[in-house]
Amino acid sequence: MKIEVTLGIDVGGTNTKFGFVDRTGNCIVQSSMLTLADQKADKYFDRLYSEVDALYATLLNNYILKGVGVGAPNANYYSGTVENPPNLNWGIVEVVKILNNYFKVPTAITNDANASAIGEMLFGAAKGMKDFIVITLGTGLGSGIVADGKLVYGADGFAGELGHTVFDINGRECGCGKKGCLETYASATGIKRTVMELLSKSNEKSLLRDISFNLLESKTICNAALEGDKIAIEAFEFTGKVLGQKLSDAVAVTSPEAIILFGGLALAGDLIIKPTKKSLEKNLFHVFRNKVKLIPSGLPEGESGVLGASALIWNELMHK
Amino acid sequence: MKIEVTLGIDVGGTNTKFGFVDRTGNCIVQSSMLTLADQKADKYFDRLYSEVDALYATLLNNYILKGVGVGAPNANYYSGTVENPPNLNWGIVEVVKILNNYFKVPTAITNDANASAIGEMLFGAAKGMKDFIVITLGTGLGSGIVADGKLVYGADGFAGELGHTVFDINGRECGCGKKGCLETYASATGIKRTVMELLSKSNEKSLLRDISFNLLESKTICNAALEGDKIAIEAFEFTGKVLGQKLSDAVAVTSPEAIILFGGLALAGDLIIKPTKKSLEKNLFHVFRNKVKLIPSGLPEGESGVLGASALIWNELMHK
Secondary structure, rough: EEEEEEEEEEEOOOOEEEEEEEOOOOOEEEEEOOOOOOOOHHHHHHHHHHHHHHHHHHHOOOOEEEEEEEOOOOOOOOOOOOOOOOOEEEEEEHHHHHHHOOOOEEEEEEEEHHHHHHHHHOOOOOOOOEEEEEEEOOOOOEEEEEOOOOOOOOOOOOOOOHHHHOOOOOEEOOOOOOOOOOOHHOOHHHHHHHHHHHHHHOOOHHHHHHOOOOOOHHHHHHHHHHHHOOHHHHHHHHHHHHHHHHHHHHHHHOOOOEEEEEEEEEEEEEOHHHHHHHHHHHHOHHOOOOOEEEEEOOHHHHHHHHHHHHHHHHHHHOOO | OOOEEEEEEEEEEEEEEEEEEEOOOOEEEEEEEEEEOOOHHHHHHHHHHHHHHHHHHHOOOOEEEEEEEEEEOOOOOOOOOOEEOOOOOOOOHHHHHHHHOOOOOOOEEEHHHHHHHHHHHHHHHOOOOOOEEEEEEEOOOOEEEEOOEEEEOOOOOOOOOOOHHHHHOOOOOOOOOEEEEEHHOOHHHHEEEHHHHHHHHHHOOOOHHHHHOOOOOOHHHHHHHOOOOOOHHHHHHHHHHHHHHHHHHHHHHHOOOOOEEEHHHHOOHHHHHHHHHHHHHHHOOHOOOOOOOEEEEOOOOHHHHHHHHHHHHHHHOOOO
């Protein structure tokens, strides 16, 4: 009997990853190509199909494709579209419709944070949970919210924008036009901004005084903190304080069993989890205290995008 | 053929209302009794049964009881219990179990804000909606959140505590032990506190300078505002500003089609809705702007508690 697989496609600003995943979350094979952000969508999908087709051929006759799942920026689950993604020259693209021309199987799309949430539910740290939140700490802050086993899409398909809840209404300028959004503090970019603020305020010596804003990476801040750099440590503590405070608001809305941290900044482990947990507990409404787990992603780092996208469509297929 | 009805019970700190409601939201008959907050729960439920039984007798043989729904403070939908309600001498009470001894029909319980949300969905302003939030502006601020047609209960049954999301972490003392919770600003009590703050800061003449904190009612502030009292008007504007800002965070989480304002302070109509709407739109993440309706409750004022409680169990019966 042939083994059923789905195709997971993870569209990033720089690279697009894709792979075939079985029902248990085993990624049989995966590959990637450059996204080429300036290219129009039709050219992009032609290239993608060629690449995927070549990868599928390597699976020989042992596998059968049952569905396609896509994680992409500004994706709308209801309409199957991607709408004016900030880093891609696509405009409005009917992704599900286009992919149906290539692959004659059920296809679904959502943003990468939502795909991650379903990935965690089927294959990762949220297995067996029905109520949880996934926070992706990348360039920005994304979130996917699951209530009673279902992803919360909301009236328009755009629910789960915790990155744009407000920490400080007079605070840092956000790319969205507002001020003080959570993602201007709690993200790879946010912690860089915090380092700059701390460098401006204190006379403390720091490894980070030799690195420009543009060259600074969250990984560098993480390494500096591990070496005992006080500015770097304080930057993580402040980031956790802000994140924990805003997560306590989110808990009051959906009362999750767990909050799962995912993405580049989450790789700092206890450096980010400990101060976030401390601030979360301090700010929680009493009925929620000592209940909510704060845990790292349970998806393998290099495969998480493909697994999330694949999980999106596996989840649909299982509920049909 | 007999007409099917459910019994709705709305447990308040002062009065308990109960009534029989048909499938279309028509409240056939209702009555009330004193809750007697100091009385133990077993005595209370004995009294309640006698009263309900007498009311049921007036319906003669034309009706048949299909279920019982209860709205009560600190109620947990999952466990069927009320746990240490702040204003009642009950401790932990297994309400669903107790009621099953009296009425041999399906029974469910939740808090009053959640019951209101289901009431609005079945019989009120949220008919036909699948994603919305109900905010009850009473002594405190309660909320009921519906996502994809289902009430969000969360992992522990206590989801929907928007009243305890934080507006100002260094702000007003809240009864819950935290500082600056939304309900210390946006509620009947919150607007009284705002009036006192404004009276302390300004020299403006006001009708409200003659009334003590304890005697002041939100209805009085409403009437003063309608008469042009500047302090009263400013109090409503500030309340709306705070409420709109925190509602914009809630929209970013669940992306509702509408937010429905319910309860005493909501009766002020445009006085509260206009500044809330202005602040909401100003603070919304751009993808949600000009989409979210902010509307008053669609349930008849005197019947809303009974209708909400009744709707809770009608909703269960319809999905079985």
